[in-house]
Amino acid sequence: MAVIDWELSTIGHPFSDLAYQCMQWRFLNHETMRGLANLDRRALGIPTEEDYIAKYCARVGIAGIPNWNFCLAFSFFRLAAIVQGVKKRGLEGNASNPEKALKSGERVPLMAKMGVAVI
Numbered sequence: 817m818a819v820i821d822w823e824l825s826t827i828g829h830p831f832s833d834l835a836y837q838c839m840q841w842r843f844l845n846h847e848t849m850r851g852l853a854n855l856d857r858r859a860l861g862i863p864t865e866e867d868y869i870a871k872y873c874a875r876v877g878i879a880g881i882p883n884w885n886f887c888l889a890f891s892f893f894r895l896a897a898i899v900q901g902v903k904k905r906g907l908e909g910n911a912s913n914p915e916k917a918l919k920s921g922e923r924v925p926l927m928a929k930m931g932v933a934v935i
Contacts, residue, residue, distance in 0.1 A: 836891045840852050841857075892931030896931065
């Protein structure tokens, strides 16, 4: 028996999933976000974003990812839209944790700016 949350389920290109993961290399790690940008990734045994992508490409047998910046920018904007929706639920009183939902909404401008920066 299982419970499946289909709310954010999509059928999309695998590069979208890879880009979604790679956003973590660019986010700071602090109380409102969990990212890798300000951590000593080498000491933690975490590869660089470039090495991670290269291993992915080798594993799936491709030379590289065309339009990588598009994939990454799309992920930032997609996440910004999702988090804006979480904030909206917090404002309407529909969130399971309204305080946390409202706090997460503070990240929307940052995510949008990061998407623009990638472009």
